[in-house]
Amino acid sequence: MDRRKFLKSSLVGSGVLPLLTWEEAKAFSLDAEKPLEALELPPDDAQVFNLTCQYCMVQCGYKAYVWEPGKGKKPAGSYTTPLSGEWVHPSFVNRVWKDGREVMVAIVPDRECVINQGDYSVRGGGNATTLYTPRSQEVAAKRLAYPLVRLKGKDSPLTRVSWDEAAEFVAERFTRIKEQSGPDALGMVFGDWLWTLPTYAILKFWFKGLGSSSYAGNGWFFDEESAGISAAFGTGTRSFTVEDFEVTKLLVTAGTNLHNNGSIWWHRFYLKNLAPGNAKHIDIDPRRTFQAQMAEKHGGLHLQIRPGTDPILVGALIRLVLERDAYDKEFVKKHVTGFDRVVETVRDPKFSLESAVKTTGIPREKILKALELLIENKGQTMLLHEKGLIHQMAAFEAQHAYAVLGILLGNVGKPGACVSRSGGHPKGTFAWPEEPPSRAENLNIYEGLEKGKVKALWAYGCNIFKQLPTLSRFRPLMEKTFLVVSDRIHTEMDAAADVILPAATWGEADLILASEDRRVRILQKFMDPPGEARPDWEHVVLVAKKMGIPGFDWKNPREIWDEIRSQNDWVKEMDWDSLLKAGTNGLRYPMVNGRSPERLYSDEMEALLGRRFFTKDNKVHVEKFAALKDFDLRKYEWGEVSTRYPLMAIDFRLNELWNTGYTYWDTPGVYERTPDAYLLINPLDARARGIKNGQWVVLESPYGKCKAVARVTDEVRPGVVAMPALFPKPDQEFNYATRPTPTTDGSVDTMVACEVYGV
The missing domain is CATH 2.60.40.4210 (Immunoglobulin-like)
Structure with missing residues (x-):
């Protein structure tokens, strides 16, 4: 084709x-x-x-x-x-x-x-x-160009000041709050998709300079997102290469829509592999998306799973693999620890085929067809998952279960085979400064806000009034803090910010970023930023110096990168000039003596690094699969479904909307594709509520509400509704309806029991 x-x-x-x-x-x-x-x-x-x-x-x-x-x-x-x-x-x-x-x-x-x-x-x-171009009034109006400060408190206007005055203002207030209430009274939320250099700068400042452990990443608010993968391999992601999409024989996606959110990967799989009939695709998703339809059209499967029941589906598949004696015995014997715990766990009746059909809502014949494809293509299968698993109930159990399924079938370290997330952020940097000891008891910044412990917030490269959960409850608390914002554009945070620091962004500063297949690249500056906007890392340097904190004397991005790579053997050899020379292909980590393994957990990696896995004993660990013994839907959101809240709501990502849309949402041809948030609702549920297609509706949960335009469709099963995540329009943000605290496993849930009614 x-x-x-x-x-x-x-x-x-x-x-x-x-x-x-x-x-x-x-x-x-x-x-x-x-x-x-x-x-x-x-x-x-x-x-x-x-x-x-x-x-x-x-x-x-x-x-x-x-x-x-x-x-x-x-x-x-x-x-x-x-x-x-x-x-x-x-x-x-x-x-x-x-x-x-x-x-x-x-x-x-x-x-x-x-x-x-x-x-x-x-x-x-x-x-x-x-x-940024002054020729466009629309573009120019939304960009931040000068430091702004409320000089006399929340009720005073934002006033343009110099950088020196803004840094002095922040330093004085931070010093006072720290002296009066301790370092953990200073809270910070950073964009963990943010560029490598500013992320390192803010973390070093927060942990070492201020001594505060009150922080969160906007994409993994409560816990580390890759815990289920890390438990097995010692690290959470990035084990595949982009070429794997062209040589794999089976792609399995769970809770990730590559067509919308990894378009180039999907194009390469489809054009070079799926379309010619060389591979199949199993898409596991509560929604019947275009990706799911294409998978079925080309001989694969769409498993339209009941949200949150992935551990049962995967447990049943593992049980069937073991019953057929179809696992990769050589790989398991040589590399896997804890296999007996897996065997013991899946004997539980809830992992029988009959139980899986009933719990997941997936027909028996589809589960068996998926089993056949998995066995037929063992050692040649890519199993990928993302936020649809990570931000749902029992996230660890679901993620670890998929990892174990891939491991038992030998889909590790081979061309066209992997077990990995299909997205994610390296928490922004390759060097993670040591956190203060108080972090052990200070994992949830929301608790600090509710208890009045957190008295200041620095929103660093993220919009905390859109990206964080349960905004109906916690935005008012965030608004009351001494709020510092480092951003590129005007947002709703302006209304509560005490200080706004304008950031130079993509194209306006030299940056470093790593791709999901482990390529480190320099993004070169090619234009001027607006007004007095400065790279985010300079915001940190100015405040640190005003507070008299040593160690922030970087004069340019190269010096920050040199400090980062001196702390990480994976990138130590990647000096600035080498990265410049490598161009858009970059250099791949981990690098040893100028060489990098094409994919992790491979023979090549073992020969180069002297180890195959990142665990202490160089083995894959699957003992924690035993956590599935305690999996019970009633412990999680499905236990909250009631007469008042009879539906289960999930969210998803739009193709055209990355993060909150920041610089580009207002671009003609983008926002016009989806001018308003919409809510997918099954015709049976719509009919029961008198809801018509195109009608404005309200989604209400125990934690808040939001609105959307109804889209009546069988894309979702009865009892389930779905909305776009992080939609940029007021009152249309699903995060106003999400839960306020992590579940028992620490995951950030975007599943919530709800009711939907017409406006």
Whole structure:
């Protein structure tokens, strides 16, 4: 299947930019006063900068071409070859400022990057449209450009001040709060998708400089997201390579929609493997998505599971594998510890095939078909999961169960085989400073807020008024603190912030980021930030120096990176110049003597590092599978379903919406795809409530409420409703209805018992 046929077959859900002739392209305007005669393409002598996409964990490679206006090439003919890497769509081009003068810039997918090979997602395709340019009043109005401070308390207005004044203001208040209430009174939430350098800066400042253990990452608010994988391998993710999607024989996705949230991976699997009929796909998802439909269309399966019942499904599959004596005996004997605990656990009647059918709602024949595919393709299967598991009930049990299933079938360290998350953040950095001892009893920053212990918050590269759970209960508490915000744009945090520090972002500063397949890349600065905006790490340096805290004398990003890599043997050899030379393909960690294993847990890794796994005994550990013995739906959210709250709500990610949408949601062609949040509801549930398609409805849980437009569909099963996560519009955020505390296993739940009614 060629690319054009692929686009045609998948256009319903792909979000790929449309084909345009030059005449049609003239409708795009880069300058309100000058129509598109001004559009130019990069000249041969344009300056070239290396980048990766600013959004998801795939980290596609891009090139930024910069040149003087009027010196570029004028396009001719028609645009007919999208996704080739040669096609420069008008949305790839913008006018920005560099070194104090206006320049043209084109952000183009890099054909030479091994990850995307010139391909791009709907988000990445709009990278250039997010760039700060004074020519766009809309873009300029939402960017933060100068430090702002409420000089006389919450009721006073935000006033523009100098950086020196802003840093002094924060330092004085932090010092006073620490002296009066102790270091843990200072709380911080950081964007753990944030770039490597600022993340290290804020963690060093918080743990070493302030001595505070009150912190959270916006994506793993209560606990470490990869615990179920880490329990087995000693580390949580990143064991595969992008090429595995092209050689695998079976892809299993649970709680992750790669079509929407890892588009390039899905494209590579589909175009090079699934579409030619070389592989199958089992999609385990409560929703019947486009991805699920495509899996079935090409000989695979959609297991439309009852939300939260994954441990039962996987336990039953493991039991059947063992009954058929179909596990990888050699791998288990050589590398696995705790196998007997798995055998003992799945003997429980709740893991029988009959019980699994009843509990999960998946037909018997589909479970057996999945079993056949798993056995047939053992050692050649990729088992991937993500937030749909991690942010649900019994997250550890579900994640660890999938890991054990993959392990028993030998899907470890081989081409086209893995057990891994399909996303995630490396907590932003490769060096994690030692946390204060108080962290052992201070894991939940919300408890600190409720008890009045946390008196200040620094929202660092994340929107705590959208991204955190149970906003109906905790946003008012966050608003009362001394609130410092480091961000690139104006958000709802402005209304409560005592200090706002403007951040220079993607393209405006030299950055370092690592992809999910372990490639470390430098993202080069190619333009000026607005006004006085500075890289996030400089915000930390200025405040630390005002507080007299030593160790923050970095003069440039290179010095921070040198400090980071000096603390981590995996990246120690990756000096700044080597990373620059490596371009968009980067260098892969762990690196030893200039070499890196292509995939983790492989023969190559053992030969290079002297060990195959990251556990103390160099074995895979599956003893904790015994935790499934105590799994009972009634202990979790399903136990809260009642007459008042008879439905179970889940959330999901939109293709066009990464995180909270920050810089790009207002871009034409993006927000128009989904102008309002919608709620998926089964026709039976809609009929019982008198709800019609397109009607505004309210989702109410025991913890709060939000609203959405009803979409009546069999995409969800009866008794289940679903909403987009992190939707950028007021009153349409699912996080207002989520629970206030972690479940017994420490997971962040976005499953919640609810009722839905029309407005």
